[in-house]
Amino acid sequence: MTTHQWLMIAVMAAVVIFLRAFPFLLLSGTKRPPALLFYLGKVLTAAAIAMLVVYSLFGVLDHSRSGWSNLPPGLLAGSVTALLQYFFKNPLVSIIAGTAVYMLLIA
Amino acid sequence: MYAKTIRAAFISSMPVLMGYLTMGMAFGILLATQVRAANGFTALVMSIFTISGSMQFAAVDMLRNSENYSLLLTALLALMINIRYAVYGLPFLRIFRPYVRPLRWYLIGTLTDETYAIETQDKRHGKDKQIYLFCVAFFDHMYWVAGSVIGAVLGKMIPLAWTKGIDFAMVALFIVVLVDLCREKANHIPAVIGGTVTAGVLLICLQICPGHINKILLPAMFLVIVILLALKKKLSDREVLQ
Structure with missing residues (x-):
């Protein structure tokens, strides 16, 4: 560090x-x-996390070296993660399964 | 003498136990596999002083690419991700005020989403309430710290060769947090705005200045805030914001 x-x-x-x-x-x-504080407190968290989803996904795709070839695996693995989380509400399962899908697809 | 209150606090904190242990472990594993120099001690320090899932997961990505993050950008991102905490203390303003300073500051510093949810439910009074609030805060805090240290130690044992593509776990984590946030309808539009603006800024930057792609977060952030402020009336009117 x-x-x-x-x-x-x-x-x-x-x-x-x-x-x-x-x-x-x-x-x-x-x-x-101030009401503005309540408003920002309410809306900014979701906006910030959505930004991080897009930004970190782009980082993982490694665009400068592999172009957009990792995008379909990334979108697919992302959908798997989201669906698992939506239905089963178990973060660890969703993350591990989604990551495994991605690792298998790009291997 | 207060054994009954302490037991009640432990029972209230039970649902948080599994959640914090697993989420804490996920954080620790990510930190240890993504940030080369990080270890159990790093996880320990972060979890003791921050106690915020969304912040710490974002921190993993930021620490990994630390050359892209000035301290100012770090502070602004932290502010944006955690601004909801600025209103969490409100229901407790009067309750915490008479408490002795160390207790008051500990309770303030440990107000996470889950601890907040338990503590706002409490109907106790006086000394009994102080003990109860402290125990709930302390138990939750310790679950989070324990989970993240265990995770970091485990993460250090994973051979590096197996980790191609494992950085997707970070994306997966943000997706999980986002899906949970979007169970609340009020978060749908802000999430869509945050995602599309970031994607838009990324694509534009790829066209005109691909060398600066790592600096897009700050301008994207300002754009998102401006749009959300412009939509304030509309979003508040739709009664999605209670």
Whole structure:
């Protein structure tokens, strides 16, 4: 682990702790927090995770070396993961099965 | 004297036990297989201080490509992924206020989705409530830490030769988190916006500046926030946001 990586870990932990402490630091018990905060808190999580799905999938495809040839296996394995999670709600099973499908398809 | 309360807290935390152990293990395995230098100790530190699944899984990808992430981008992404926590403390503002400082800060620092769900259900009062809240927070925290360290140690034992394509596990994980989020209707439109904007920015960048593909997350993030803010009225009006 490089110093930069440890600093990244520290920054992420600090941001999460700051966010959890936010209402206690800035809002008094009587004041209502801004509605915008509620709105962003509600919509940004799903948006951010969806961004990470697309971005990390692109990273895995290794486009610069293999072009789009890994895209169909990636989409297929992604669908398998999503369907398993939707119906069985077992994260470990969904992740392992989806990853196994991908590894087999590109092998 | 408080044995009954402690037992009640343990029983309340039981559903979280399996969830946190397995999710924690998934995190540990990913961290150990994706980030070469990471080990059980890295997982331990991250899980003690962060206790956020979505944050820590995103962190695996960020740590693996750490040369692409400045501390500013790291902070902005962390802010975006976890902004929901900024409203979690609200129901507890008055409840936590009289508590002694270490207890108050521990309870604030451990407010995860699951712990929050259990603690908001509680109807106890006084000292009894303090013990109960602390125990629930502490048990959940320990399940998460234990799971991730076990996972990281296991992950270090997997031979590297078997790992071609294993980085898909990260994508799979984000998909799992997204599917669970999308069980709530309010998350559908934000998810679609986040996904399509990122894909769009990626494709445009591939055409005009393929060398900078690793820097698209920041502009995509701003675009998503701008669109979501522009849609605020519409999305709130649809009563998808309670």
